Amino acid sequence: MGYSQAELDDVQAKWKxxxxxxxxxxxxxxxxxxxxPQCFDWVTANPDLIRERLTWPFxxxxxxxxxxxxxxPEWGGKPVSxxxxxxxxxxxxxxxxxxxxxxSHRYIPEEPFENxxxxxxxxxxxxxxxxxxxxDWMERxxxxxxxxx
Numbered sequence: 001m002g003y004s005q006a007e008l009d010d011v012q013a014k015w016k017x018x019x020x021x022x023x024x025x026x027x028x029x030x031x032x033x034x035x036x037p038q039c040f041d042w043v044t045a046n047p048d049l050i051r052e053r054l055t056w057p058f059x060x061x062x063x064x065x066x067x068x069x070x071x072x073p074e075w076g077g078k079p080v081s082x083x084x085x086x087x088x089x090x091x092x093x094x095x096x097x098x099x100x101x102x103x104s105h106r107y108i109p110e111e112p113f114e115n116x117x118x119x120x121x122x123x124x125x126x127x128x129x130x131x132x133x134x135x136d137w138m139e140r141x142x143x144x145x146x147x148x149x
Contacts, residue, residue: 002028003043011042015054017100022115022134023108038104053101057122058093060105064125065089106130106137 003011008024011017019027032039040049064070065085071078075092079085099107105123119131131137 002026002030004028007043015050017098018110018113019100020108020110020113020115020117020134022117023100023102026134026138032103036103040101050101054098056101056105057099057107058090060122060124061093062086062089068125070125102137103141106141108134 005028008019008027012019027042031041040053042050061070066082071085075088079088097109097111099120099122100110101107102119105121107120107122109117109120111117116133118129118133119137121128121130131140
């Protein structure tokens with residue numbers, strides 16, 4: 001059994017997200033199999049866990065900037081201070097579509113708000129196209145959304 005539409009509306013309002021239509025449909029049909037430690041239930045999970053998963057793309061990329069000096073030329077000059085670098089990176093990330101956690105470090109972009117968004121693996125600065133769309137990704141590795149035994 002999945003989430004009710006009211007639950008999805010509450011979750012999206014609380015976390016300032018818009019689930020793409022195909023993700024919303026999936027979540028209305030199935031809740032994640034939360035016995036998997038890499039997964040969580042949007043309604044019952046500890047808010048700190050959800051917050052951590054939502055901020056992971058930025059925070060993990062930030063580690064790459066700090067440890068490895070990653071800085072794309074398209075971002076303009078790299079600020080000297082760490083605080084200014086972080087502030088500029090936050091501004092860059094705020095212009096990008098929000099990433100919605102699916103499982104572990106797999107994410108789907110909030111935009112465009114349509115079916116068929118790709119799924120990405122986001123692990124520090126290593127961002128990999130992991131599925132052409134939600135269905136493609138699920139066919140590859142989506143045990144948490146399969147029927148419970």
